[in-house]
Amino acid sequence: xxxxxxxxxxxxxxxxxxxxxxxxxxxxxxxxxxxxxxxxxxxxxxxxxxxxxxxxxxxxxxxxxxxxxxxxxxxxxxxxxxxxxxxxxxxxxxxxxxxxxxxxxxxxxxxxxxxxxxxxxxxxxxxxxxxxxxxxxxxxxxxxxxxxxxxxxxxxxxxxxxxxxxxxxxxxxxxxxxxxxxxxxxxxxxxxxxxxxxxxxxxxxxxxxxxxxxxxxxxxxxxxxxxxxxxxxxxxxxxxxxxxxxxxxxxxxxxxxxxxxxxxxxxxxxxxxxxxxxxxxxxxxxxxxxxxxxxxxxxxxxxxxxxxxxxxxxxxxxxxxxxxxxxxxxxxxxxxxxxxxxxxxxxxxxxxxxxxxxxxxxxxxxxxxxxxxxxxxxxxxxxxxxxxxxxxxxxxxxxxxxxxxxxxxxxxxxxxxxxxxxxxxxxxxxxxxxxxxxxxxxxxxxxxxxxxxxxxxxxxxxxxxxxxxxxxxxxxxxxxxxxxxxxxxxxxxxxxxxxxxxxxxxxxxxxxxxxxxxxxxxxxxxxxxxxxxxxxxxxxxxxxxxxxxxxxxxxxxxxxxxxxxxxxxxxxxxxxxxxxxxxxxxxxxxxxxxxxxxxxxxxxxxxxxxxxxxxxxxxxxxxxxxxxxxxxxxxxxxxxxxxxxxxxxxxxxxxxxxxxxxxxxxxxxxxxxxxxxxx
Numbered sequence: 001x002x003x004x005x006x007x008x009x010x011x012x013x014x015x016x017x018x019x020x021x022x023x024x025x026x027x028x029x030x031x032x033x034x035x036x037x038x039x040x041x042x043x044x045x046x047x048x049x050x051x052x053x054x055x056x057x058x059x060x061x062x063x064x065x066x067x068x069x070x071x072x073x074x075x076x077x078x079x080x081x082x083x084x085x086x087x088x089x090x091x092x093x094x095x096x097x098x099x100x101x102x103x104x105x106x107x108x109x110x111x112x113x114x115x116x117x118x119x120x121x122x123x124x125x126x127x128x129x130x131x132x133x134x135x136x137x138x139x140x141x142x143x144x145x146x147x148x149x150x151x152x153x154x155x156x157x158x159x160x161x162x163x164x165x166x167x168x169x170x171x172x173x174x175x176x177x178x179x180x181x182x183x184x185x186x187x188x189x190x191x192x193x194x195x196x197x198x199x200x201x202x203x204x205x206x207x208x209x210x211x212x213x214x215x216x217x218x219x220x221x222x223x224x225x226x227x228x229x230x231x232x233x234x235x236x237x238x239x240x241x242x243x244x245x246x247x248x249x250x251x252x253x254x255x256x257x258x259x260x261x262x263x264x265x266x267x268x269x270x271x272x273x274x275x276x277x278x279x280x281x282x283x284x285x286x287x288x289x290x291x292x293x294x295x296x297x298x299x300x301x302x303x304x305x306x307x308x309x310x311x312x313x314x315x316x317x318x319x320x321x322x323x324x325x326x327x328x329x330x331x332x333x334x335x336x337x338x339x340x341x342x343x344x345x346x347x348x349x350x351x352x353x354x355x356x357x358x359x360x361x362x363x364x365x366x367x368x369x370x371x372x373x374x375x376x377x378x379x380x381x382x383x384x385x386x387x388x389x390x391x392x393x394x395x396x397x398x399x400x401x402x403x404x405x406x407x408x409x410x411x412x413x414x415x416x417x418x419x420x421x422x423x424x425x426x427x428x429x430x431x432x433x434x435x436x437x438x439x440x441x442x443x444x445x446x447x448x449x450x451x452x453x454x455x456x457x458x459x460x461x462x463x464x465x466x467x468x469x470x471x472x473x474x475x476x477x478x479x480x481x482x483x484x485x486x487x488x489x490x491x492x493x494x495x496x497x498x499x500x501x502x503x504x505x506x507x508x509x510x511x512x513x514x515x516x517x518x519x520x521x522x523x524x525x526x527x528x529x530x531x532x533x534x535x536x537x538x539x540x541x542x543x544x545x546x547x548x549x550x551x552x553x554x555x556x557x558x559x560x561x562x563x564x565x566x567x568x569x570x571x572x573x574x575x576x577x578x579x580x581x582x583x584x585x586x587x588x589x590x591x592x593x594x595x596x597x598x599x600x601x602x603x604x605x606x607x608x609x610x611x612x613x614x615x616x617x618x619x620x621x622x623x624x625x626x627x628x629x630x631x632x633x634x635x636x637x638x639x640x641x642x643x644x645x646x647x648x649x650x651x652x653x654x655x656x657x658x659x660x661x662x663x664x665x666x667x668x669x670x671x672x673x674x675x676x677x678x679x
Contacts, residue, residue, distance in 0.1 A: 007307040021196035028202035038279040041484035046476025053433035059112040063139030066107040106393035119145040138386030146381040150617045161612040162222045173601040183229035190300040194293040208285040217293045223609040225297035227602040234598035240322035260573040263511045264566040265298035271562035274499040279488040335596030339589040350646035363534030371547045372450035400449040404441040406473035411439045417464040423457030489550030513659045532631030564635040603636030
């Protein structure tokens with residue numbers, strides 16, 4: 001008991017020192033593109049060169065487009081000119097001339113914006129446009145404004161939603177009006193302590209932090225931390241029937257659940273650290289952020305949570321208080337019936353299950369890699385609507401030209417090379433650096449900036465300007481950035497995916513002290529991932545959002561592999577205990593029956609916490625939430641319940657080769673008196 005008090009005291013001190021820092025994480029959150037893009041990409045080099053040579057050149061630009069379908073009137077022109085003067089006073093600068101479309105139906109204004117509040121003032125002014133004249137704000141400033149509006153309060157909403165879903169599921173799992181509060185408090189503490197440590201990492205270790213990364217960390221901490229809590233509490237309840245002293249019961253529960261929890265935390269932590277090999281800087285930065293969240297969750301759930309449970313006593317489980325020496329009633333519930341199904345015809349069951357997963361995997365052909373700016377939001381926002389209007393009435397790339405930076409002495413040759421490039425409508429020198437070394441050239445593309453044709457033009461443009469002797473030219477801009485992000489993401493998929501699978505395999509080998517079982521389990525993880533992506537491909541097609549961002553496959557693989565294998569780890573560590581005394585077949589079925597409730601509860605909690613991402617107005621967030629939620633449910637109810645145990649029984653004791661379990665003869669089936677340890 002004194003040890004529990006000491007542990008609680010240490011955590012209270014840590015909370016007193018660190019929790020005030022959690023609220024400061026917004027101070028170190030960045031939206032700087034240079035901090036997110038691959039550092040060796042040409043678009044990143046162009047951005048950094050432009051900042052140095054032309055200070056303020058990366059200031060967001062507001063593009064205001066006015067459209068009247070019947071043709072712009074004189075009154076419209078007067079109103080737009082009045083807006084131009086008003087915007088000049090608002091921004092404190094001279095606004096350039098009005099640009100008219102060739103079809104006479106649209107007008108365009110563009111100007112840099114230093115403060116995002118200016119965009120709100122511009123939008124408010126456009127509300128007074130003449131009747132029938134449609135006006136929208138787009139450009140980089142409009143896009144950033146819409147992104148800020150869409151994300152307003154998202155972190156709070158997500159935190160409350162995740163806490164709420166965890167509370168409801170814990171309440172249903174424990175059927176106790178009190179017990180659910182303890183793991184929820186522990187999960188909230190882990191989330192806040194993680195945020196505080198991430199703040200310190202950003203301040204002192206130069207770790208890049210974005211709102212997206214902290215959002216994913218919050219969901220990960222709630223989901224994984226609650227999983228660990230469920231496993232520990234389930235084992236604690238079991239031991240309370242066998243020990244009169246709750247401290248002794250907790251000591252046994254921690255000792256017996258610790259290997260599975262440690263293996264799970266190690267798998268996820270080492271898996272996310274594989275992202276250090278990624279070229280995309282946001283993925284690279286997510287590695288230490290996510291690993292910090294998992295390590296803190298592991299520490300909290302294996303030290304603070306046990307201390308709280310011991311100090312509060314058995315009454316927490318009311319009205320189903322586990323009494324020492326009380327007979328454990330055998331219940332032939334769902335998991336006994338699942339065990340009977342698995343044990344009856346294991347070969348047929350795993351074969352059919354694997355075939356179904358393969359068929360689901362065919363749905364991946366419905367996914368399309370690459371998500372344009374206009375496909376980012378679940379509903380159309382002003383900047384997207386404005387870009388559509390520009391695409392309809394102006395040259396495709398007029399609102400977002402490619403930016404060429406070259407040696408000033410070669411300006412004429414570089415401009416000529418750009419103009420001669422197929423897909424470039426025009427190229428004009430727009431400025432010379434103060435030291436006279438560099439010149440900037442705007443190359444207007446004939447196609448919309450987020451189109452495949454525009455990306456192909458960027459490749460041709462780069463080849464053309466690189467060929468100019470002495471130019472040292474680089475090409476950046478929106479389209480060039482999209483090209484470099486796509487290529488870096490494709491490389492990361494090829495390099496990081498096998499690294500993560502290797503980590504999972506090594507952890508399983510060390511945990512199970514076998515080779516055959518880890519290889520089969522790793523194969524089941526890969527099959528589960530393909531099936532989940534295929535199922536989501538069908539769902540996304542039905543929702544009308546089949547396009548996924550380039551980094552989605554890697555993030556999905558990371559979460560589904562490292563988190564999904566948790567349930568197999570929980571099952572197989574228990575199976576290893578049971579096989580030693582019952583033989584392979586009956587030991588596996590006993591493990592399935594004994595862990596069924598807790599693992600299912602853990603799967604539902606994890607699926608629920610990631611599922612809250614669908615509340616965000618971003619298509620990528622909705623897709624990530626659905627992929628992980630559906631993938632975890634597949635792992636919980638199909639892979640772990642049917643495929644893995646049936647395959648393990650069919651393979652037999654050879655599953656555990658080369659450990660001594662491989663030579664253990666199948667014992668005569670003892671009476672399996674087990675209880676669903678989740679309830």
